[in-house]
Amino acid sequence: MAKICEYVDVCIANEEDAADVFGIKASDTDVTNGEVNREGYKEVASELTKRFGFEKVAITLRESINANINNWSAMLYDGKDYYFSKRYNMQIVDHVGGGDSFGAGLIAASLEGYDAQSNIEFSVAASCLKHSIEGDFNMVSTDEVLKLADGDSSGRVQR
Numbered sequence: 278m279a280k281i282c283e284y285v286d287v288c289i290a291n292e293e294d295a296a297d298v299f300g301i302k303a304s305d306t307d308v309t310n311g312e313v314n315r316e317g318y319k320e321v322a323s324e325l326t327k328r329f330g331f332e333k334v335a336i337t338l339r340e341s342i343n344a345n346i347n348n349w350s351a352m353l354y355d356g357k358d359y360y361f362s363k364r365y366n367m368q369i370v371d372h373v374g375g376g377d378s379f380g381a382g383l384i385a386a387s388l389e390g391y392d393a394q395s396n397i398e399f400s401v402a403a404s405c406l407k408h409s410i411e412g413d414f415n416m417v418s419t420d421e422v423l424k425l426a427d428g429d430s431s432g433r434v435q436r
Contacts, residue, residue: 278298278299279299279329282328282329282331283329283330285329285331286331286332286333287331287332287333287334287335287383288325288329288331288333288334288335289335289336289376289379289380289383290325290334290335290336290337291336291337291339291376292306292308292313292318292336292337292338292339293308294336295321295324295325295336299325299328301320301321301324301325301328302317302321303317303318303320303321304316304317304320305317308339308341311340311341311342311347311348312340313338313339313340315338315350315352315361318336318338318352319352319354319359321334321336322334322336322352322354322359323354326354326356331356332355332356333353333354333355333356334353334354335351335352335353335354335379335383335397335400336351336352337349337350337351337376337379337401337404338350338351338352340364344369345368345369346366346367346368346369347366347367347369347408348364348365348366348367349364349365349366349367349401349404349405349408350362350363350364350365350401351379351397351400351401351404352397353383353393353396353397353400355393358393360393360394360396360397361397362397362398362400362401362402363398363401365401365402365405367405367408367409368409369408369409370408370409370410370411371408371410371411371412371413372408373412373413374407374410374412374413374414374415375404375407375408376404377413377415378403378404378406378407378415379400379401379403379404380400381403381415382399382400382401382402382403382404382422383396383397383400385399385403385419386399386400395426398426399422399423399426401426402422402423402425402426403415403417403422405425406421406422406425
């Protein structure tokens with residue numbers, strides 16, 4: 278992976294990837310017990326950037342309460358500043374596609390010119406919604422993602 282990372286501009290990882298692949302661990306974190314120290318991921322992102330020269334590092338932060346209920350958030354590092362998303366408490370229908378929808382959200386928000394904070398909020402909201410849908414395709418609209426990212430988590434049907 279280290280040789281491949283030399284050609285990567287934006288690194289997208291989950292809370293375990295840097296530790297499992299490169300031995301870079303977040304302090305005060307025990308993912309098995311669902312204990313994620315958000316601040317510890319600043320060190321992880323900074324070290325990944327120093328080691329590989331990434332322009333950006335995005336890390337999803339899953340706090341597993343049990344197999345069906347997780348807290349979900351993420352961090353984006355742009356080489357100088359760290360941006361944390363809101364934390365969502367999710368009742369999971371399907372894990373499949375959660376990471377892909379996060380990555381897709383990150384790419385879509387970047388292409389739309391979102392600032393870093395809006396980008397990470399959009400990406401996490403897209404992924405959070407995907408966890409409520411069976412299958413690996415995120416069947417939500419941009420408007421639905423934006424509503425959640427902007428704070429409307431009521432779940433009310435919009436017509």
